[in-house]
Amino acid sequence: MAKQPEQILEEQLVAQLQKLGYAMVAINDEKELIGNLKRQLEKHNNITLSQNEFERILNIPSKGSVFEKAKTLREKQHIVRDNGDNLYFEFINSEHWCQNEFQVTNQVTIEGTYKNRYDITLLINGLPLVQIELKRRGLELKEAFNQINRYQRHSFGASAALFQYVQIFVISNGVNTKYYANNRNQSFKETFYWTDKENKRLTNILNGFTSDFLEPCHISKMICKYIVLSEAYKVLMVLRPYQYYAVEALIDRVKNSNKNGYIWHTTGSGKTLTSFKASQILMNLPQVKKVVFVVDRKDLDYQTTKEFNSFGEGSIGGTDNTKALVKQFTDDIKLIVTTIQKLNTAISRGSIWSGCNCLKTSE
DSSP, rough: OOHHHHHHHHHHHHHHHHHOOOOEOOOOOOOHHHHHHHHHHHHHHHHOHHHHHHHHHHHHSSSSOOHHHHHHHHEEEEETTTTOOOOOOOOOSSTTTSSSSSEEEEEEEEESSEEEEEEEEETTEEEEEEEEEEOOOOOOHHHHHHHHHHHHHHHTTTOOOOOGGOOEEEEEEEOOOEEESSSSTTTTTGOOBBTTTTOOOOOOIIIIIHHHHHSSHHHHHHHSSSEEETTTTTTEEEEHHHHHHHHHHHHHHHHHHHHHHEEEETTTHHHHHHHHHHHEEEHHHTOOOOOEEESHHHHHHHHHHHHHHHSTTTTOEOOSHHHHHHHHHSSEEEEEEEEHHHHHHHHTTSOOOOEEEEEEEEO
């Protein structure tokens, strides 16, 4: 029997992913998925688990919504072992994102409301974190998008619901490829093309997209660093390519030079999200003591603080007056939003140091 074009594309993509370093693993159903998860968690955490201990671990990821599971994925975990000892472990290494276990599988069948068989799944430490849905050339990408929506309704949440841990979806008809975060409420308009650093679109999944975007270290970095958990809407958001490259450039400038930097975004292109993600990563660098986000109007001070806190609740310190600003330079708050007028007043009074390495974002 002749192979269908979609099957040929799937086989070619799996072969390319293996060349990039993914280990091929045959997983037919949820039982095999769970067995593989146990082996991969043991390998990643350098532990051996009894079946009872693994059952306790399996209770952790089975709870909560997609948003809550995204938090669980990133948090350190704990169970009590059979002998009473405490066991601390992780589902993913977010700090050293390349130091995870990468696998690829295809045609996993999960039965929920209906029985569904998924095209290609990328596993990190045994958890399905990237799902790829393929259509043959000539079909609209929206068909793949709608297919994933059906999976979300019919089977992703079935039984152990491990497919609710998917962070990024990829849809492709071979010549056109897009990605988006696992947000069930988003529209097709919120799916993105990936580009290279020069803003050239990498649309062909076999010629450019996979080697750049799905390369194990890069996709792991996208998951660990460039997905934002929006507290206001309880959804996952993933950065667009220009936002990713902007943040990467800011981080490189801070880590490797004493020079200033300037990023320009057009209206409606996600400046606040770019700024928040850059600030969040920078404030966790050991050499950075404070990140100060400066705006030029008081209304922007309130607006930016509100928007930043919608991405990470309680992650930021707003400043009502100059005295409060000066105090925040001496406390434990790592990220401060203030106006240029308050900052200038504090500096002119000699209340805080005036020499700083500044990175600017355009409002």
